[in-house]
Amino acid sequence: MISFQKVTKIYSPSSIALSDVSFEVKQGEFVSFVGKSGAGKTTLLRLLCAEERATQGTVFFEDQDVAKIPASQLSHLRRKIGTVFQDYKLLHSKTAYENIAYVMEVMGATDTEIARDVPGALEIVGLLSRSHHYPLQLSGGEKQRVAIARALIHRPEVIVADEPTGNLDPYHTADIIRLLVKINELGTTVILATHNKEVINHLGKRVITIEEGRVVRDEERGKFIL
Amino acid sequence: MFTATLQRIVRSGWEKFSRDTSSSSAALLVMVIVLSIVTSLFFLQGVGSFLIQSLRESVDVSTFLKDSAPAEDIEALQQSLVALPEVKEVAYVSKEDALVQFMERHKQDQVILDSLDAIGQNPLLASLNIKAWDPASFGKITAFLETTPLASIIQNVDFHERAPVISRLAAITSGVRTGMLGGSIFAGLIAVLVAFNTIRLTIYSSKEEIEVMRLVGASNMFIRAPFLLQGIIVGGLASVITFTLLVPLTLFLSSKLETFVPQFSLFEYFMNNFFMILFLQLFVGIGLGVLSSLIAIRRYLKV
Known part of the structure; x- marks a missing residue:
């Protein structure tokens, strides 16, 4: 489903984010990327969403070279991917409810469908009572949960989560990871980038370890080893 | 949808x-x-x-007519001027009207009024006051007046004296x-x-x-x-x-x-x-x- 073939990303000669990275992710897999800060995890996810272009190598999504998708068609790729960004990337002029509803609007959902699904998503992430609050009125953890609900709401083929539990307390962390596992069990591919050792060890799923922009370990039932 | x-x-x-x-x-x-x-x-x-x-509308040129000019010739000249595309309007001012206007204009100037009395007759000429759509076309109108068969009834046209002012006004x-x-x-x-x-x-x-x-x-x-x-x-x-x-x-x-x-x-x-x-x-x-x-x-x- 997703394939990175000899991908290198160089921002400047002194800043090589990824170097000759190759791996494949099958449909329905749950893959975690671990590595120190600056190892290249976020760059890897940005390349998949076509937020960045690889300097060398190719990134395939469903046999399509992501770099060759014209800018006007990128929206089709991104609608298949639900992304939880490290910095949340919420729309500040919209409430928590509207942020989640926006993705459904983009997908062409009807108002009835939006009114039916959004409160449910907010309830799952424990924010139903905060649904009419703007991002500036929410804590870091709450913003992160809105971002998670937004990534899940349209039932994408792949969920890409960049440190989705970074600002969450252990209680909410466990909830979110349980949710991701459940979604994965229903057939959605999940790609998770995290620092959280406990989460990785608890998952018992495939783990790809990245160090200084290179894949140093790729284990089917991996552990958090740095 | x-x-x-x-x-x-x-x-x-x-x-x-x-x-x-x-x-x-x-x-x-x-x-x-x-x-x-x-x-x-x-x-x-x-x-x-x-x-x-x-x-532009305030600019006009006066064509002064000889005292001997017959009324039908004046009428004919006026008609031929009106027929020109450059001309907006032509107004006939008789000798008497010219005198009334002159006296009205100089009613504060006793010396001038006394001079008129001293002459004992109306020294002013009848005229055709011509207004053009564009002051720049007065040259063309004057040329017409100089070549018309009725030129013999014209004493003079004051365009030549006013030409510098008119052309300056047009330029401004x-x-x-x-x-x-x-x-x-x-x-x-x-x-x-x-x-x-x-x-x-x-x-x-x-x-x-x-x-x-x-x-x-x-x-x-x-x-x-x-x-x-x-x-x-x-x-x-x-x-x-x-x-x-x-x-x-x-x-x-x-x-x-x-x-x-x-x-x-x-x-x-x-x-x-x-x-x-x-x-x-x-x-x-x-x-x-x-x-x-x-x-x-x-x-x-x-x-």
């Missing part, structure tokens, strides 16, 4: 306008100022054209007109650039949001449409505000302006050009709003 999308776009555009009150108010204020400048330039053109026209009015047009275009351009940059700044503050919209899979049109609508709202609302302010303002200024430019009523000019001004404001306001939104947003849709 289309109606639902349209409804969402309209709602989203209105939300953008109504929620970001500081940016919207700034854009609205600047747009009102710009539309006021554009409308003022329109009025200025109106006042200028009126003044130039009045000045034409220069003023060009200057006014150039100045208006320049001022209009500056105003348009200011409005354009204000809307660009408003959209710049939404740069991050546009990027997020792209990343969650919104199509360019889905992102662009609410911004365009916001531009339409700002432009349209600014037009309505400016137009509403114009009614009392022109009414107030009209009487003040009449002191300097008699016979020109600003309010009347406004009412006569009501739909033209309304259209101009809506066209400039909405056009600017949409165009600057389109150009500004294009830069941020490349994520």
Whole structure:
């Protein structure tokens, strides 16, 4: 489903984010990327969403070279991917409810469908009572949960989560990871980038370890080893 | 589906306008100022054209006729002048009328009036006063008078004495007109650039949001449409505000302006050009709003 073939990303000669990275992710897999800060995890996810272009190598999504998708068609790729960004990337002029509803609007959902699904998503992430609050009125953890609900709401083929539990307390962390596992069990591919050792060890799923922009370990039932 | 999308776009555009009150108010204020400048330039053109026209109309050339000129020849000359396309009107002033006008003009000057009495008869000549559509064509009219078969009844034409003044006046009015047009275009351009940059700044503050919209899979049109609508709202609302302010303002200024430019009523000019001004404001306001939104947003849709 997703394939990175000899991908290198160089921002400047002194800043090589990824170097000759190759791996494949099958449909329905749950893959975690671990590595120190600056190892290249976020760059890897940005390349998949076509937020960045690889300097060398190719990134395939469903046999399509992501770099060759014209800018006007990128929206089709991104609608298949639900992304939880490290910095949340919420729309500040919209409430928590509207942020989640926006993705459904983009997908062409009807108002009835939006009114039916959004409160449910907010309830799952424990924010139903905060649904009419703007991002500036929410804590870091709450913003992160809105971002998670937004990534899940349209039932994408792949969920890409960049440190989705970074600002969450252990209680909410466990909830979110349980949710991701459940979604994965229903057939959605999940790609998770995290620092959280406990989460990785608890998952018992495939783990790809990245160090200084290179894949140093790729284990089917991996552990958090740095 | 289309109606639902349209409804969402309209709602989203209105939300953008109504929620970001500081940016919207700034854009609205600047747009009102710009539309006021554009409308003022329109009025200025109106006042200028009126003044130039009045000045040009005040220029006339007198053709003095010999005392012996038969009435039918005078009539024939007058008709042949009226038939010229350059001539606007020709008025016959008899010897008697010329004397009355002369005495009226010099009623304060006793020496002149005494001199007239001393002569004992009316020394003035009958004349044909010619007004042209364009003062520049007096040369052509004079040439006609010099070559017409009725030239024998003409004593003289005062064009040659007044030619330098007339040609200078023609040059001044034409220069003023060009200057006014150039100045208006320049001022209009500056105003348009200011409005354009204000809307660009408003959209710049939404740069991050546009990027997020792209990343969650919104199509360019889905992102662009609410911004365009916001531009339409700002432009349209600014037009309505400016137009509403114009009614009392022109009414107030009209009487003040009449002191300097008699016979020109600003309010009347406004009412006569009501739909033209309304259209101009809506066209400039909405056009600017949409165009600057389109150009500004294009830069941020490349994520």
